[in-house]
Each structure stands twice: as structure tokens, then as C-alpha cells.
Amino acid sequence: MMDGSLWRNRQGLRLIDSLMNPVPEKSVPTILLVEDSARIRPLIKAMLGSEQFNILEAEAAEQALEVAANFSGHIDLLISDITLPGISGVALASELRLKYPGMKILYMSGHALPKLTDGVSFFVEKPFRTEVLLKKVEEILGMGTQR
Numbered sequence: 001m002m003d004g005s006l007w008r009n010r011q012g013l014r015l016i017d018s019l020m021n022p023v024p025e026k027s028v029p030t031i032l033l034v035e036d037s038a039r040i041r042p043l044i045k046a047m048l049g050s051e052q053f054n055i056l057e058a059e060a061a062e063q064a065l066e067v068a069a070n071f072s073g074h075i076d077l078l079i080s081d082i083t084l085p086g087i088s089g090v091a092l093a094s095e096l097r098l099k100y101p102g103m104k105i106l107y108m109s110g111h112a113l114p115k116l117t118d119g120v121s122f123f124v125e126k127p128f129r130t131e132v133l134l135k136k137v138e139e140i141l142g143m144g145t146q147r
Contacts, residue, residue: 028052029052029141031076032079033057037081047130054073060087061080075103076141077137080106093105
């Protein structure tokens, strides 16, 4: 049996250990969602949910560049329509990868796209179901199934 002073000392050591070696907070991936349709963008954001991801959004490439410039964290994934007014989603991705070299890219389009083989770019054809989008995002980010 332990005496009270030994028990208190062990509790204090655990407290000191937890302060010196904190458990890292669970990192929430940041997604930049770029979709020019004001009708579709909120639907995609709702599909992704706010618990699993920090979602930044923009309606055009120029606005996405501004959002990224004002964001102090790291963007893990760009989800962008390929066809945007002004700068295309592909050109946007190239520009953003200069600032975020580890950023993954998920292109969306209502038109089929050839297979992407660079290891950082992926594709989902519109329209898509919530399960399809979440599975693709989780695979890209290496999250496995969170549900």
C-alpha cells in the first residue's frame, strides 16, 4: 500500500510530465474551397462539414489568392472547379503551390478529365454524392475513414 506522500509525489510527477511533454492537439486539416457557383459552393461546404475540417472559401481564383494571402496557417487541400472566371483552377493551383508546396489538389468538373499522375492532384466528377467527396478527401489527406 502507498502512503499519501508517495501518491501525491507521483501525481505531481505526472502533472510535471504532462506540462513538459504535452499531447499535441489534434490537427484539423484546412481546405480552400473554390467554386464559382453561389448555389453549389454552400452545398459542398455542408458536405465537408465543419467538425472535420477548417474550410476557407472563395468564388473565384483571384479571391482564393487573397484568402490564402490573408490566412496565417497552412492550406492542406485545395478543392477547386477547373473552370473558373478569370484564372483557371489549374493555374490557381500552380500559384498556390508556390506558397504551400505540400498542398494537395482536388479538381472538380462536370466534364471528364484524364487521369492525373503527379501524386498531388486528384479529380472528382460533378455531380457527386457526399460519401464520394468525403471518401476522396479523406484518402487524399491520408485520414482514413473518420466516420
